[in-house]
Amino acid sequence: MLDEYGHIAILAIIAIIFPLGAVITSWAFQYIRVRPRVPGNPVKADTYECGLRTEGPSLVQFNFRFYYIALLFLLFDVEIVFLYPWAVVFDEVGFVGFLKVMLFLSTFLVGGLYAWRKGALEWR
Amino acid sequence: MEERDSLATDNWWDLRDLSNIAGEILDLAERIGGNELAFIVSPIIGFVAAFLIFILPTQLFLGVYGERKIIGRMQSRYGPNRVGPFGLLQPIADAVKLLTKESYTPRGADILVMYTAPIVFVAPAVMLMAVIPFGPNMVIADIPVAVLYFLAMASFPVIASFMAGWGSNNKYSLFGAMRIVAMTLSYEVPLVLVLLGTVVITGTMSLQDMVWWQSDNNIWLVFIAPVALVIFFIAVSAELNRTPVDIAEAESEIVAGYLTEYSGMKWGLFYGMDIAYALASACFAATIFFGGWSLFGLEQWVPPWILFIVKVYAFYFLFIWTRGTLPRLRIDQLMKFAWQFMLPLAALNLLLLAVQRLIVVEAEIETSAIWWLFGGINLIIAAAAIYGWAKVLGYRRDEVPERPRLVKEVGGYVPYDSSKGAR
Numbered sequence: 001m002l003d004e005y006g007h008i009a010i011l012a013i014i015a016i017i018f019p020l021g022a023v024i025t026s027w028a029f030q031y032i033r034v035r036p037r038v039p040g041n042p043v044k045a046d047t048y049e050c051g052l053r054t055e056g057p058s059l060v061q062f063n064f065r066f067y068y069i070a071l072l073f074l075l076f077d078v079e080i081v082f083l084y085p086w087a088v089v090f091d092e093v094g095f096v097g098f099l100k101v102m103l104f105l106s107t108f109l110v111g112g113l114y115a116w117r118k119g120a121l122e123w124r
Numbered sequence: 125m126e127e128r129d130s131l132a133t134d135n136w137w138d139l140r141d142l143s144n145i146a147g148e149i150l151d152l153a154e155r156i157g158g159n160e161l162a163f164i165v166s167p168i169i170g171f172v173a174a175f176l177i178f179i180l181p182t183q184l185f186l187g188v189y190g191e192r193k194i195i196g197r198m199q200s201r202y203g204p205n206r207v208g209p210f211g212l213l214q215p216i217a218d219a220v221k222l223l224t225k226e227s228y229t230p231r232g233a234d235i236l237v238m239y240t241a242p243i244v245f246v247a248p249a250v251m252l253m254a255v256i257p258f259g260p261n262m263v264i265a266d267i268p269v270a271v272l273y274f275l276a277m278a279s280f281p282v283i284a285s286f287m288a289g290w291g292s293n294n295k296y297s298l299f300g301a302m303r304i305v306a307m308t309l310s311y312e313v314p315l316v317l318v319l320l321g322t323v324v325i326t327g328t329m330s331l332q333d334m335v336w337w338q339s340d341n342n343i344w345l346v347f348i349a350p351v352a353l354v355i356f357f358i359a360v361s362a363e364l365n366r367t368p369v370d371i372a373e374a375e376s377e378i379v380a381g382y383l384t385e386y387s388g389m390k391w392g393l394f395y396g397m398d399i400a401y402a403l404a405s406a407c408f409a410a411t412i413f414f415g416g417w418s419l420f421g422l423e424q425w426v427p428p429w430i431l432f433i434v435k436v437y438a439f440y441f442l443f444i445w446t447r448g449t450l451p452r453l454r455i456d457q458l459m460k461f462a463w464q465f466m467l468p469l470a471a472l473n474l475l476l477l478a479v480q481r482l483i484v485v486e487a488e489i490e491t492s493a494i495w496w497l498f499g500g501i502n503l504i505i506a507a508a509a510i511y512g513w514a515k516v517l518g519y520r521r522d523e524v525p526e527r528p529r530l531v532k533e534v535g536g537y538v539p540y541d542s543s544k545g546a547r
Contacts, residue, residue: 004265007167008254011264014171015250019243019393026223026389035388036226045231047294048384058232058293062302072463073309080316084272087323090478091485098482105471112467121463123456 068120075115079108146173167254170264174253177429186437187399188215191444198448219392227388230293237291238385242393245284248277249397252404257332259417259428270331271319274408275312278363281401282308285365285372288394289382300381303455304372308363310462315359317470318352321477322412325349331408335416341492342420346413347499351473351506353413355466357442360405362458364398366443368450369458376452402443403436410435464517472509476502 029035038044047054086093086101093100115121146169154162189204189212196203204211229235255270257263267273282305289301322345323329326337338344346353362369373381383394410416414435417428453461480498483489514520 003163004267006163007170007265008251008267010164010167011171011251011254012247014168015247016243018250019246022223022389022393023239023242026227029224030226035224038226042231044228047230047232047292048379049295050379058295059290059298060295062299066302066306069306069309069459073313076313076467077309077316080313080320081272081275083320084323084329087320088327088329090324090327090481095482095486098478101478102475109471116464121460123459 065123072112072115072120075111076108079104146170167264170262171250171253173262174256174258174264177433185212185215186440187396187403188218191399191447194441194444195448198445222389222392225388227390230385232293233385234291234293237287239390241284241287241291242386242390244287245281246393246397246400248280249400249404252277252401252407255331256404256407257335257411257416258432262429263332266330266332268328268330271323271329271412275316275319278360278401278405279308279312281364285382288386292382292385294385296379296384297382299378300372300384303378304365304382307365307369307372307455307458307462310459311359311362311466314355314462314466314470315363317467317474318349318355318359319412321349321352321470321474324474324478324481327481331411331416334412335418338415339418341495343492343495343499344413344415348495348502349473349477350499350503351469351510352477353409355470355473356409356413358466359462360409361443361446362462364401364405366402367447367452369453371452371455371458374452403440406436406439406443407432409439414439465513465519468513469506469509473502473506476505 026035030037047058049055083101083104086097090097146166149169150162150166153165192214193203193211204214207213207217229238252274254264255267255273257266285304286301289297289299289304292298322334325345325348326334328334328337334345358369365372371377373383378384383391386394410432416435417432419426419431422431480502484494
């Protein structure tokens, strides 16, 4: 059984070498003059902003709605992932387990309805 | 796991089971370097095989060439037709161009984060191939938590995209990164819920066992839970940032999103691996919902891996189709749709499947025909739920506008007819 995870580990090494090789090849090409290597001037090195000069810092403030999404995600997804073990042993736990899980789900249903009522599910 | 009777013979030349060839190579490796070498060689063979027969042709000729060609035809243009016969060498020309192009890093960018992002993006796409069963014995690592593995690996692109957006030191990149994080988080919830439903039905998280379950019961999961496939498709398109829902790199709004400052091979890795993720998702859809390599007994005669590839390409065509035909949505529409429409629908789907599985288990029903009955019930309930819930939320179809006046008066587009000469 654990052999399978070992295979995945070896595959992970391949998976990292593959893009690393592509980036290093592309980087090495500039020294054998396959790839252009033009030294930058201040205009070229500027952050792209539709042709205008860059104004202010680039890491700007963003809409606070994104925090709502993150909180809702914590509410829903983490609870749902805990249900996967239940799904696997569904036959053994039977009706009692089903009832318990439905009770568990109803709590997050109430939470979701509250979030909906408060308008957290809308993007305004 | 109990032993199944193998579909094919043990001869290495039997194309119905390519793992026999791999077995020969493994025996050779074991004779040369013992068990350790065989252990290391085994996933490499699997990777090379999957890469050669699967990823490479798809990447080059379906993912890049085919996609551009099909979308071109859908939009009444030719698509690539200059490089090589019918433009078939276009992907190779693209790859050479990307490799030899200058890869520039703007001032103020976080070089470490910016260069690590494509690697973080690409590696999970390759690792997703590990758990996909191409045939009865053809799987690199048949782990018992394959569905969770898929969810974990499919969540990696969002981290890479955020790294790209943060490291670029660009406002558009940051906006794109925030958008893709928000969208992925929103669509992750229904995706996890519908996959939970399939796990409840089959009682296992191993993809190979899921295929065996569908093969044993002579039914595909798409017939039991049709709405699950629809939700899976929409959620995966949103996670992969495919075109109808690609607000994270919407050209008309935020230049190129988190890829604004990327160029050369760094950009090429993002572009190429988008296709690999779409392909891996198509593989999972084909495995979970369409019976994987099985086809109601036909896999005894046709090589199972060919059946699997046909199913994957058929599903992948859906991705191309939606990309070519649907317009882009706004971010508020997408968020509202995920939380208010897909989440309740996915929860209803899970509830129905759990109740049905409970009936089968408690009443000890042995016949698998019951699943066809449940599938019919699910289809009716899902149609009613979609229709009714859309009414409740106030969605309505746009009225079809008349053809524009100008086109009507001119008579529309009339193709040139050479036999009649110039009009």
